[in-house]
């Protein structure tokens with residue numbers, strides 16, 4: 001890192017409309033934390049910046065659906081996310097939020113500078129508008145079919161399946177996510193950032209200048225640039241967000257992807273008065289850790305904004321990860337197919353390092369990867385417990401047994417090939433771990449750490465100090481061989497603490513405690529040496545670093561995952577409780593039911609079915625045949641002309657050979673049925689909601 005004097009690390013701002021899941025951790029927070037802890041151990045000047053992204057459409061949608069304010073939504077999830085990150089040991093120097101005043105000012109000033117320089121195009125365009133909900137439909141207010149991969153659930157700003165960035169106009173069969181209405185076009189005015197003007201510069205800066213970026217990142221950027229860039233609206237019609245700082249812009253806010261990355265700058269301002277040293281001096285190395293869905297925003301749009309602004313450094317690297325699937329299926333928060341971090345921490349207390357270990361050793365660094373509970377158990381039991389923990393435990397137990405609880409001396413004249421081999425493995429491991437971390441290959445780096453512990457186990461197995469101990473009476477010189485073996489094993493233990501510290505910080509601390517040494521030993525430059533522990537120094541009794549994870553625990557987690565999974569079939573199958581109330585549903589489920597007013601035009605008994613009446617219903621826009629099980633309660637002639645409420649989109653069903661197209665709502669008490677009705681006359685076909 002000779003060209004840089006300081007490092008600024010950012011991790012994607014998690015979106016404050018839901019809790020954190022392990023895909024988020026694997027995507028950017030764990031890699032960013034490993035990188036930061038490693039650089040801190042190298043005593044480099046580094047700042048690690050994070051915060052919650054609290055603006056944008058999904059938050060307003062959630063607030064609408066839950067009947068609370070957007071502020072209440074973000075307050076709840078900001079706290080939850082922050083706690084999860086903190087408890088997982090993600091060591092931000094600051095974890096801020098984009099609703100803070102300093103961020104509003106920073107983002108508005110950024111916009112103003114670009115505006116004053118005449119860089120925005122002001123355009124009046126026709127945009128999709130939901131007449132039912134009375135809002136313009138941008139971003140996640142609108143869904144439709146992706147024109148690239150045919151995903152039927154692509155959003156108005158992006159297809160999450162293929163990663164393509166979209167505009168609402170590109171969606172096939174667009175639909176409002178608020179009301180399911182087919183939207184209409186309506187005029188609105190916005191400020192566009194002309195990305196195409198930065199295309200040539202981006203090609204040179206990124207495609208020519210950053211060939212070292214990860215293939216998955218470079219490839220996605222290249223395809224974007226090859227397809228050509230277009231102007232992009234940087235404002236939205238909304239009342240939630242950062243107000244457009246112009247006099248005639250009532251009801252307009254900054255686009256969330258304009259303001260969110262500026263949040264890194266705002267948070268740095270909050271952290272230190274020296275913020276401009278990190279953001280404005282060219283000898284800062286800026287690294288954005290993100291998941292693959294954010295590549296375009298961090299590699300194309302934000303750099304173009306930074307370039308246009310002119311005061312700030314550009315990213316040196318954007319080591320984005322791909323997605324982590326769960327048990328072979330894509331993470332979906334709407335289907336509740338996820339492992340939630342706050343729940344993991346409750347179910348596996350004090351085992352955050354196990355999850356850090358599994359998510360790093362299985363990280364989706366180059367392609368999508370799969371998390372399974374079985375693999376979680378295997379990696380814990382056969383790697384952390386059986387290799388890493390086992391080596392350190394044996395070294396300490398044997399030292400207490402064979403060397404009186406003190407670091408034994410090293411008899412240099414007696415060192416053999418195996419001893420020398422271990423010493424050189426320790427030095428080699430340091431170099432390969434640091435090379436891998438500097439190149440953002442964290443899986444490889446962690447593999448080296450475990451492999452070094454594996455070599456320690458092998459060394460101990462070959463030396464067999466417990467056998468030597470039996471021969472001491474005959475040959476007291478054997479004690480010197482025992483000393484050498486355990487001296488080296490303890491020095492290796494100290495090295496393992498240094499090497500594992502960026503990955504498993506809690507484990508490193510536990511090793512320090514057993515070795516009775518201070519945090520300063522973890523400085524990276526101490527690694528690779530075998531003089532970390534002084535001869536004659538007495539050490540604490542060993543404690544187990546990891547525990548075996550049992551089959552039952554894994555079975556319970558898999559059951560939990562499957563039982564939490566939301567799909568319509570299982571919701572319908574759930575039995576009502578003793579009061580007859582049904583399990584909770586989400587608004588989306590209710591929103592699928594099309595309820596309409598209707599009028600009974602005719603009613604007649606169904607042959608050979610004494611419970612059924614065949615009804616003709618006027619729904620205004622059409623007439624329907626509905627078969628209803630009310631014949632025991634009503635005389636057909638008495639109900640003609642009655643107003644009713646109809647479930648109009650129920651799938652057709654044949655009863656006694658008659659196709660029934662819908663259902664009439666009835667209320668029941670003590671076996672008696674009554675019609676559910678509007679309390680005054682209303683035209684048939686009116687929507688009920």
Ligand SMILES: [Zn+2]
Nearest residue numbers: 146149159162
């Ligand atoms: Zn797509």
